[in-house]
């Protein structure tokens with residue numbers, strides 16, 4: 246079995262021991278928000294990062310930020326809903342290098358109850374948040390199996406396991422991400438592939454600003470504050486890099 250060096254040695258010194266030297270990671274949706282923060286964090290810990298995003302310009306901006314800071318990154322245009330495209334883009338990467346880490350992070354949001362969710366919305370959410378994760382895992386698993394293993398991290402959400410009001414289709418997709426993660430974790434553990442998901446609560450990213458703009462025009466600030474108060478800590482956690490590193494920033498005065 247490959248020696249794994251991603252394991253955090255102790256909860257207190259975990260962040261310091263997080264080193265990814267010699268590893269290559271694909272991060273889908275790495276052009277913005279949480280995916281961008283993951284890409285920056287991985288690169289700062291010596292991983293080579295392949296940023297895969299439907300928005301090439303945003304992916305390139307993240308890659309440039311990493312390169313400017315002395316890290317290694319490349320940007321790749323890809324729509325995760327398109328299985329052929331995902332296989333092609335990932336296949337080109339695998340032809341050049343071994344990829345040890347896949348972060349299936351690309352996702353979209355939607356507001357609505359079962360009654361106010363159209364079939365079109367339901368299918369769109371399913372295509373990106375569920376099929377996109379399936380496409381990423383499918384494209385990667387053969388490569389990981391053939392190369393002694395790897396790590397898959399899927400981006401779920403608390404919406405997948407706790408009731409969030411007005412998030413019918415979104416919750417459906419994140420529940421599916423959790424179920425797919427368990428399934429793949431079980432089926433591939435003997436291939437030295439570790440599959441996990443994380444379920445963030447609300448994180449202030451462009452994803453949040455977008456749905457406030459689309460769904461609450463003119464009331465963005467009011468709803469933003471309402472959402473902040475509904476967080477267990479009573480406010481937004483701050484920037485996503487801080488969230489990943491467990492850092493408390495100056496605006497974050499609530500209990501952890």
Ligand SMILES: NC(=O)c1ccc[n+]([C@@H]2O[C@H](COP(=O)([O-])OP(=O)(O)OC[C@H]3O[C@@H](n4cnc5c(N)ncnc54)[C@H](O)[C@@H]3O)[C@@H](O)[C@H]2O)c1
Nearest residue numbers: 274276277278279298299324325351352402447448450452
């Ligand atoms: N922000 C939150 O509060 C929150 C909470 C829990 C979970 N999440 C999850 O975290 C993930 C990232 O969210 P975020 O807030 O950083 O969002 P974001 O909108 O800031 O970033 C999403 C990225 O995914 C890309 N993307 C969208 N559709 C794509 C597609 N078809 N193919 C390839 N790339 C695509 C976008 O271009 C963008 O760069 C999502 O899966 C989201 O569901 C977010």
